[in-house]
Amino acid sequence: MAATTSGENGKRVRLSPDERRQQLIALGTEMLRDRAIEDISVGEIAAKAGISRGLLFHYFSSKQDFQLAILHRANLELLTRTAPDPTLSLFDMLRDAVQRYVDYVSAHRTPYTTLLRGPGSASPEFAALAEESRNTIVDRILAVAPIPGDDPDHPRLRLAVRGWIAFVEETTLSWLRHETISREQLIDMLVQSLPALALSPALAAALRQ
Structure with missing residues (x-):
């Protein structure tokens, strides 16, 4: 029709x-x-x-x-805007992606905040969409991390990166509400926190400028 x-x-x-x-x-x-x-x-x-x-x-x-279809589109837009640039070094790739993430959520703070903390965040369908996005980001990071997929430390690193994403979300949400530090200071903190939380010497070495 x-x-x-x-x-x-x-x-x-x-x-x-x-x-x-x-x-x-x-x-x-x-x-x-x-x-x-x-x-x-x-x-x-x-x-x-x-x-x-x-x-x-x-x-x-x-x-x-209909709401879920809208959020799927918005989520795809976020993931597309923050896709890593493979032409950059690992450090620059991470910083570039974090910068674009902060800029995107700054321009879309209302839907970003309500998706993660609003009434709709309790919906199983909406929660599954947010979880899918987090898993995509974890996969992106581990795909370029200097640690083989069959390394015995890989499961621990995956869990640590997942925890880093939770840190990024909560820290960014707080910053959007109050902006007590500058955008550059926020980005520096988010980038530097990944090797600190992951506790991986190999990843920390690769992320040095």
Whole structure:
């Protein structure tokens, strides 16, 4: 079933079901920039898309399904923006990724804060999405760490990196609320804390400038 929407010239443009679904997700993601996921209005998004509120649920089974699709898109955007640059040294790669992380969450502080600490964070589906993102970051770090995957210390290092991500999240959330130190000081602390928390001489040596 195809739907129509108004184009730039005012003419009705026919959209496929997938195109319409992607349009609605994009509108929701844009709205997520300055409000919490639970504050996004389905009726407002439907109006922006030029469809009825009821028709929106032709593309999503429920409001929560729509919210989850929006968060999936936003999460993918975060992971894409913070993807490591393989042309850099390990230290510069980490610092560059942390800088882009801090800049991204600074520009999206409302959804970032509510996803991790808001009412929706108790939802199993939303929690699973956050966990998936953390695991992706752990995998990225371990993929470039100077420690073979079959090293006996690898499981301990994986657990330590997972703990570092929790430290990054909590520290960044606190900084977003109060900004008691500068952006550069925050980035320095997050970068320097990884080898400190990991307690890995090999990783610490590789992360020296």
